[in-house]
Amino acid sequence: MSLPNTRRKLPNIVITGTPGCGKTSHAEQLVQQCPELTHINVSEFAKKNNCIEGWDSERDTSIVAEDKLLDLLEPLADKGGLVLDWHCCDLYPERWVDLVVVLRCDNTVLYDRLKKRGYKESKVQENVECEIMQVLLSDAKENYDSQIVIELQSEQVDTLDDNVDRITQWFTKWKQDHSQGVSNKLPS
Numbered sequence: 001m002s003l004p005n006t007r008r009k010l011p012n013i014v015i016t017g018t019p020g021c022g023k024t025s026h027a028e029q030l031v032q033q034c035p036e037l038t039h040i041n042v043s044e045f046a047k048k049n050n051c052i053e054g055w056d057s058e059r060d061t062s063i064v065a066e067d068k069l070l071d072l073l074e075p076l077a078d079k080g081g082l083v084l085d086w087h088c089c090d091l092y093p094e095r096w097v098d099l100v101v102v103l104r105c106d107n108t109v110l111y112d113r114l115k116k117r118g119y120k121e122s123k124v125q126e127n128v129e130c131e132i133m134q135v136l137l138s139d140a141k142e143n144y145d146s147q148i149v150i151e152l153q154s155e156q157v158d159t160l161d162d163n164v165d166r167i168t169q170w171f172t173k174w175k176q177d178h179s180q181g182v183s184n185k186l187p188s
């Protein structure tokens, strides 16, 4: 098992969940509250950096060249302080990741959000079924230590605020713990 790199001064946070659950809304609010963190919308990052290798017409979505994407993200992840916002979470090496936030959403609310986006019915259904089957939660638990995986509901604006406050508290504590750890290890 490759453990997180404790030499980083800032943690890396993965925000995952079924499309429409609120990953980008959470990530944007989190970096507003914690300006030391950098939000990476991984899907946009992949497009901007030519990491798209095709189109999945059945799923109506781009196919991402994951190896190339990981090579580009690696130096950023080594520095730390990333908020990685994408529905996939099982591709990042364990050593990069300090916290995995899995956002969950009520099926009816999610259905309405995806419909509002103009997604075709089959894509809406596929995503709602993915949420019902807890696919992203299972992926997170299978790929990372269960102690760093947290599940948060994301139906209302109030809960979004509460969730971001909780992640901010975790971030502040992580920094405190690790600054003590680093100073303890300094040679006399």
Ligand SMILES: Nc1ncnc2c1ncn2[C@@H]1O[C@H](COP(=O)(O)OP(=O)(O)OP(=O)(O)O)[C@@H](O)[C@H]1O
Pocket (backbone or CB within 6 Å): 017, 018, 019, 020, 021, 022, 023, 024, 025, 026, 086, 087, 113, 153, 154, 155, 156, 157, 158, 159, 160
């Ligand atoms: N907790 C919440 N309360 C109210 N509205 C929310 C909440 N979370 C997300 N939304 C709304 O749901 C919609 C989808 O949110 P968002 O784009 O953040 O989801 P996402 O998971 O990043 O989607 P994608 O994976 O497709 O990028 C937006 O209109 C957003 O305002």
